[in-house]
Amino acid sequence: MTKRNEETDNLQPNRxxxxxxxxxxxxxxxxxxxxxxxxxxxxxxxxGLSAPAVHERVKRLRATGVxxxxxxxxxxxxxxxDFLAFVHVEAAGWGKTEGVMEMARLxxxxxxxxxxxxxxxxxxVRMDCPEAMEGFLWRIYDMPGVRSTRTYxxxxxxxxxxxxxxxxxxxxxxxxxx
Amino acid sequence: MTKRNEETDNLQPNRxxxxxxxxxxxxxxxxxxxxxxxxxxxxxxxxGLSAPAVHERVKRLRATGVxxxxxxxxxxxxxxxDFLAFVHVEAAGWGKTEGVMEMARLxxxxxxxxxxxxxxxxxxVRMDCPEAMEGFLWRIYDMPGVRSTRTYxxxxxxxxxxxxxxxxxxxxxxxxxx
DNA sequence: TGATGTGGTGAATGGTGTTCAGCTAACCAG
DNA sequence: CTGGTTAGCTGAACACCATTCACCACATCA
Numbered sequence: 001m002t003k004r005n006e007e008t009d010n011l012q013p014n015r016x017x018x019x020x021x022x023x024x025x026x027x028x029x030x031x032x033x034x035x036x037x038x039x040x041x042x043x044x045x046x047x048g049l050s051a052p053a054v055h056e057r058v059k060r061l062r063a064t065g066v067x068x069x070x071x072x073x074x075x076x077x078x079x080x081x082d083f084l085a086f087v088h089v090e091a092a093g094w095g096k097t098e099g100v101m102e103m104a105r106l107x108x109x110x111x112x113x114x115x116x117x118x119x120x121x122x123x124x125v126r127m128d129c130p131e132a133m134e135g136f137l138w139r140i141y142d143m144p145g146v147r148s149t150r151t152y153x154x155x156x157x158x159x160x161x162x163x164x165x166x167x168x169x170x171x172x173x174x175x176x177x178x
Numbered sequence: 179m180t181k182r183n184e185e186t187d188n189l190q191p192n193r194x195x196x197x198x199x200x201x202x203x204x205x206x207x208x209x210x211x212x213x214x215x216x217x218x219x220x221x222x223x224x225x226g227l228s229a230p231a232v233h234e235r236v237k238r239l240r241a242t243g244v245x246x247x248x249x250x251x252x253x254x255x256x257x258x259x260d261f262l263a264f265v266h267v268e269a270a271g272w273g274k275t276e277g278v279m280e281m282a283r284l285x286x287x288x289x290x291x292x293x294x295x296x297x298x299x300x301x302x303v304r305m306d307c308p309e310a311m312e313g314f315l316w317r318i319y320d321m322p323g324v325r326s327t328r329t330y331x332x333x334x335x336x337x338x339x340x341x342x343x344x345x346x347x348x349x350x351x352x353x354x355x356x
Numbered sequence: 357t358g359a360t361g362t363g364g365t366g367a368a369t370g371g372t373g374t375t376c377a378g379c380t381a382a383c384c385a386g
Numbered sequence: 387c388t389g390g391t392t393a394g395c396t397g398a399a400c401a402c403c404a405t406t407c408a409c410c411a412c413a414t415c416a
Contacts, residue, residue: 021256021257026257029250029252029257032249032250033249033250033251033252034247034249035247035248035249036214036248036249036250037248039371039372039373040372040373040374041371041372041373049395049396050395050396050397051372051373051374052373052374052375052376052395052396052397053394053395053396055373055374056394056395057394059374064256065253065256066252066253066256066257067250067251067252067253068251068252068253069212069213069250069251070213070214070215070248070249070250070251071210071211071212071213071214071248071249071251071340072207072210072211072214072245072247072248072340073211073245073246073247073248073249073340073341074207074211074244074245074246074340074341074342074343075243075244075245075246075341076341078199078242078243078244079199079204079207079244079341079343079344080344081341081344084291085293086264086291086293086300100336101336103336103337104336104337107342107344108342109337110337110338110339110340110341110342111335111337111338111339112335112336112337112338113262113264113332113333113334113335113336114332114333114334114335114336115263115264115330115331115332115333116330116331116333117328117329117330117331118328119330122264122330122332126341126342150295150296151295152293152294152295152297152300153293153294153295154291154292154293154300155291155292155293155294156291156292157289157290157291157292158278158279158282158290158291158292159281159282159287159288159289159290160288160289160290161288161289162249162250162251162252162288163251163252163253163254163257163259163288163304164252164285164288164304165252165257166257166258166259166285217402217403217404218403218404218405219402219403219404227364227365228364228365228366229403229404229405230364230365230366230404230405230406230407231363231364231365233404233405234363234364235363237405
């Protein structure tokens with residue numbers, strides 16, 4: 001029944017961050033990042049807490065935006081999207097303006113990043129077939145300011161996962177020692 | 179409890195695919211990709227089915243691998259991972275051998291793709307700070323066969339989402355007409 | 357036409373999410 | 387040192403939801 005509060009996702013670094021995430025939080029996050037269908041009782045058994053305690057923490061992690069959302073990860077090829085590519089876009093003079101939002105609206109686009117280096121924008125796009133790619137690139141070129149693109153077609157994906165919680169102690173420099 | 183069966187992800191188009199995914203399946207998938215905490219009764223109300231019917235379909239979609247898993251999407255900066263980058267790796271003579279698996283074991287690495295174009299491998303990596311990036315690149319260079327790398331530091335992310343179900347009818351060319 | 361299988365429904369049930377009152381320990385002010 | 391306040395955990399209670407089941411409708415096919 002969780003409401004969709006996705007507007008606070010990665011736009012703001014999340015305002016109401018009061019608690020600095022202790023080791024138990026990280027364990028819970030790590031487990032939920034792997035499989036969010038596990039019961040609170042189950043998680044509690046693993047980290048040494050009661051079910052309501054785990055529930056309380058997860059609720060807080062959601063509210064503070066540490067858990068952006070919980071989603072089903074779909075298999076591209078099963079949905080007819082056999083074609084994955086990264087597209088580097090070189091555009092003139094729009095930092096985070098209209099053009100970026102326009103790209104984000106295209107259903108093929110999964111990621112849009114502004115980057116340093118020999119390009120300005122990196123897009124991750126997934127679609128049916130190479131022909132669809134051609135049409136997609138035309139649409140990109142139609143956008144004002146787009147100078148050039150470079151496409152990297154993915155031949156095989158060997159790893160594709162979300163943000164890792166990272167339970168290694170050296171990652172957090174003052175959390176669980178209290 | 180889901181094991182990491184990422185090696186069968188888009189290498190095979192998934193074996194036990196019997197059903198060709200009708201429009202209702204896509205609606206359900208689209209909804210679950212947005213928010214997998216919604217109840218079956220709720221989903222059923224949206225697509226016009228009873229709760230057990232939706233449950234049956236979701237169970238099948240899981241079994242056939244269309245739903246790879248359901249996971250909590252974490253917020254990098256809240257976990258101390260403020261630094262995101264794409265690394266292009268040029269390596270000599272290993273297609274999908276040991277080196278790729280070695281990279282996938284590094285906790286900073288979120289994605290590994292073999293691509294066409296002026297590079298061989300694209301890595302998506304997330305870590306604490308630029309200093310960590312330096313150490314990471316050293317480890318990459320230590321791997322046998324690595325010739326060169328090119329790093330694109332992400333300045334801002336404007337979109338980051340999973341595979342879209344794509345309910346637009348023209349995407350599937352012969353699915354729901356039976 | 358009758359057998360078979362697929363996929364749906366509504367009702368029943370067991371498990372899980374969720375709430376609540378109370379307990380404990382830490383912290384702070386007096 | 388002591389009393390008040392707060393944060394966070396626990397076990398019990400409750401409501402809701404996932405899951406199962408028997409039954410049914412419809413399409414397919416011998």
